[in-house]
Amino acid sequence: MNELIKKAVALLESDSVQVIIGYAEGTGTRTRAIFITRTADCENLIFDSRCVQNLAVYLTKSEIKKLGKPAIVAPIPVLRSILQLAVENQITENDLVVLGITPQSELVDFESFAAIEAFLSTHQIVIEEKYQETIREIKAMPVTERFAYWVKELEPCFKCYACRAACPLCYCTRCTVDNNQPQWISVASHPLGNLEWHIMRAMHLAGRCTDCEACYNACPMSIPIHLLTKNMLQDVTENFGTYGPSLDKLNTLSSFKPDDKESFIR
Amino acid sequence: MSKIGVFICHCGENINATVDCARVAKTAGELEGVEYSIDYKYMCSDPGQTLIKQAIKEKGLTGVVVGSCSPRMHEPTFRKACQEAGLNPFMCEMANLREHCSWVHDKNEATTQKAIDLVRTLVEKVKLNKPLYSIKVPVTKTALVIGGGIAGIQASLDIANAGHQVILVEKDPSIGGHMSQLSETFPTLDCSQCILTPRMVEVAQHPNIKLLTYAELEKLEGSIGNFKATIRKKAKSIDENLCNGCGTCTTKCPTKKIPSEFNTGLGTRTAIYVPFPQAVPNKPVIDKENCSYYQKGKCKVCEKVCPTGAIRFDQEDELVEIEVGAVVIATGFNIMQPSEFPEYGYGKYKDVITGLQFERLASASGPTLGEIRRPSDGKIPEKIVFVACAGSRDPAKGIPYCSKICCMYTAKHAMLYQHKVHHGKSYIFYMDIRAAGKNYEEFVRRAIVDDEVNYIRGRVSKIYEENGKLIVRGVDTLLNAKPVEIEADMVVLASAAIANPGAEELAQKMHVSYDSYHFFSEAHPKLKPVETNTAGIFLAGACQAPKDIPETVSQASGAASKAIILFSKDELSRDPLIAVVNRSPAPVFSTCVGCFMCASACPYQAIGEELITNRQGKVIKKVAKVNPGLCQGCGTCVAFCRSKSIDIQGYSNEQMCAEVVALLNND
Amino acid sequence: MTEFEPKIIAFVCNWCTYAGADLTGTSRIKYAQNVKIVRFPCTGRIDFMLLLKSFGEGADGIIVSGCHPNDCHYTSGNFHARRRWIMFRGLLDMLGIDVRRIQYSWVSAAEGAKWADIVNSTVNTIRELGPYTEYEKVAGYLEKEAKQ
């Protein structure tokens, strides 16, 4: 990614940005986020298929904001998150430079968020068939068996909240799980507390989730929580039309159509 | 520590017959935080209320639960009683033991247990109630009326006559609107201008009305009682103070062939023009698009001939900021161009015209001075075909709704034609005749019976020209769907009434909602037909949906009265059951993260932005802020807020959770 | 053994269903005692978290009810609620939480009889489904000794 490095150097040299948020080699074969403030460090920038962490999460972290205006290395999932963060008034165009990366690993410049949206319109969110299949299998279980399946899957969850911390859209100052007036859901990590937490997390991402899988990738216990959001994404699409972050569209749950269809209200 | 009083009402035997009221009171007394509990025959009676008041004073109660009838019945009664005893009225809650319990269940243990559960639930809620106080908002007693048609005129006059200031904004050079274009009006056939122009003059002369013509709303901020409107006064290129309306300029202007908007293109006007002779104000404007000077840089004839030197070529648009307490939207409607229906040949054949064009032909002040003459050759048509629903009730190509006025004006048109051309023959193709209105059906009958207008129930499939005649092909569905063909001299299309082209943009500027047809939406289809979902903004006339003159005038008066009601007090007092955004200690200030999803969910546009700054004035964060003047307390934002940063007073998150927990845990 | 009496909580809006339930009362139409109402200003106010909480607190069934579409006192609260319910229901179903235990309905202020019918049919449904033991097991985890 020489081009990326050159671009990063240029941005820092011209003081267009003060920090480059990108990927670098990590422990062993892993990659990690890197925050480059000096041109000399730009050569550490890499990009390849191992770079799956969603860097957009750093755009709202106060520690990173302090470093100054960022340029962010943004493959598709990051671009989607950037757009959704823009929709939710968390970032503005002047706040950052986006170093877009196409699925062919080409560097692409974006003049505006609208340009990102135009680009993403040709890269719609698609739930992979293997996940669709898993979701179908789960849904085909009898209801009590399905419940037991999830209680068991969620059992290892000890509420480290890595799923929340890694999600670019979980940027709340105070998460509702940490609210004790009232105590909405159980803080404790036990079957009910875990179930409630994951229901709440998924619901709070309804119509917002961009399917980056950061939550699942972050989970130290490899709990398939991304199936919940993927299922919701399918539900959104089925019920309210195709979904993807869009600057002029309202959030799925803060908007409605008078003729939204359902089959269960008497 | 809570000191709750529980008051269980027997409601005579209404509750006590199936619920063991004494036991409910006794059990309630054992609840934590309950200081006092008692049952009584009629809590709402004077002695009953006295019981409550005394207990509040003597026991120092901090909250009251009355277990009786529905709160929808007596909540105000008991809250008032509490207030009279010195307890904040919002510290009183009611458990519905009658409508939701004793009346719907038989007498048994489970019924009494349910009553106990309901009381316990409300006790837990009331422990978390907070004293609330009505919200006061000052009111600017000036109304902004947008649109100077009959709706805007009526609303302006009503509000002005009530003694309040009105600013009437009209986008055209003159007020009058569509009504000023009409010839006669149904069902009385009185001359439209004759009844309208005196009103126009009244507006111009009214001391409480400030008229801004050739002006449009640029921006609207603020909320009920305190809006700030920015009006763009488009450059008229005339010094209105100097112009005396002599009209010399308009007669001397060399650019004379501009199709007149007022005459729907059937007549012409000059580049400096007054739209019609009775215009108010009767002062010209220069149409820059068509003026030789503006387009080519030379001419200035008007400047030369003007006796008062009122021409101002260098005039620019002016932005005026005004403060108003209420807004009446009266922007009217538009006509769908029938050129969208090529089968009717509109635009292709000169003698196929719209209903509004026919109005101009029939008008004594129109281009033919009231004689019905064909636009093509000026001949008087011998046979004329009227096509109703030319676009209306046509989900496929036109609009799905009924334009409401066409049945009546088509009958009127045919009638006027028959009155003017006695030997002529008129035909009306129609789908259904909708003549619901006072004297309307009789009017249509008169057209059919007295004036021998031929009504044909069926639709027109094609109109084409042949040998100088317009061949109208249709079907008569009442004669076994027999095809009909009429050789007409002229065809009048009752084209659909649609929303104004700028309606959507205007609605967004004012944050009022609009329907899929871009008509402005009323706040409630039945009970709030003149209100919008934004408090303080009201609707008058056809901007809300197509309607005829009497309906428009009624609604305008309705909207005016809403504004007058608003202006009748110096400040607004509102129920404090509204949403609030939380505040927390620095450095967080509020847990709101400013995603503004609440704002997009709010049906009342009650959520705005607030910048939190530090002592140096630097913005730390942007959070949501509820405008207490606009919030109606639905709580949609509350359920929507992910971080629970917004809450609703009286139905707070803590209260609702406490209710759920109390209801489901009975030990 | 005594018959299973379902615990059912109803979340209703103030303007339509609460008033409709008042009408059930004034019309003296009888229904089962199992359902107890919590009053909300609008269905738009009804947080999915409260439904979740209800199961956690031992509800066997839940009724959520408000104004018919287009009749919302606040014009669109019920439309927002409907979207939320669609999504929430889908999620619960995915998780194996028995969606038959939540009855959503539109009951207007004039539909006293419908309210009684909703209550009775929901009570019957829940009676047939039996106590929500699977959820109780999860919720009551701490009551039985933790395995770890």
Place this chain on the structure above:
Amino acid sequence: MQTENYLIRKPSLEKLFNNLIGSGKTIFAPKAKGKLALFDNVKAYGEITEDYIVTANSAKSVVFPRTEKLFSYHKSKEKTEITDAANSSFPEVILWGTRPCDAAAFIPLTDTFNGDYKDIIFNSRREKVLLLSFSCNKSDDYCFCTSVNSGPGNTSGSDVLFTKLPGGDYLAEVMTPKGQLLVRESIDLFEPKPEEDKDRNLAVVANRFNQKEIQAKLQNLFENPVWDDKSRACLGCGSCAYVCPVCSCFDIQDEAHGNKGTHLRCWDSCGFGLFTLHTSGHNPRETQSARWRQRILHKFLYIPNKSKIAGCVGCGRCSRSCPADINILETLTSL
């Protein structure tokens, strides 16, 4: 106690397991879950995986559950009844397949719960736990046990340590009377000590730093750019603390249901912003770097100052599970 060494043949190991299960013991052992191995309740020998360096979760939850009920209460207007969990009896638990680092972690963990206050519940649970550890024959870049007074064949903390020998049989080192008892109950499965050299069958874990030096350096490193540098990518989750076999911070929560409820001890993590947030709004550890510093100082300065041993056993779990690839070893070696 004098260490007793035995040989246990591969098939006998399974028999030993079956004997234990047969006697009604609860056994926690590594179970495969996708790419991970997790300590979980096992009922059959076949459920156990041998393919792991360390499990993703630590074994600490058998003595320090992530949610511990301390007492339950029921209150009425007159009185509040309390049922104290300290009076209850806890189940006997066998930890099968702990690594030497896991076993070693029980030492600082037990210290923490036996400071000024001797935690009754913790100790009751601890007494009932038997640790049957297995020496490491594999290691990875994350392991640094040898730098924190442990090692791939370290016996401290274990009741019995098994070391796999070439051919699949095991050397069993019985370290405690509890371990002895276990062996006695199945003595027919154990054979005399083999002549094999234990160390040759252990994984190699290089020494990465000197713990004493680190401790000394940290005395004066409270303000240092290293904290910012190494924690910049930190997302603020609690994963490191929750997989750590030594971390023991907890939060007290009440779960109330009307008039009754439970008083709980729940895991907490210094990685969370809320961990030190005061009611006033002030947060003494305002940034993630301050929290990372706390984590390092606690383990390598505060705990060793107090109990002479580090609050870390070099298992490397925190680094492996960190979603941002923050590596504790990297921080320690760059001090």
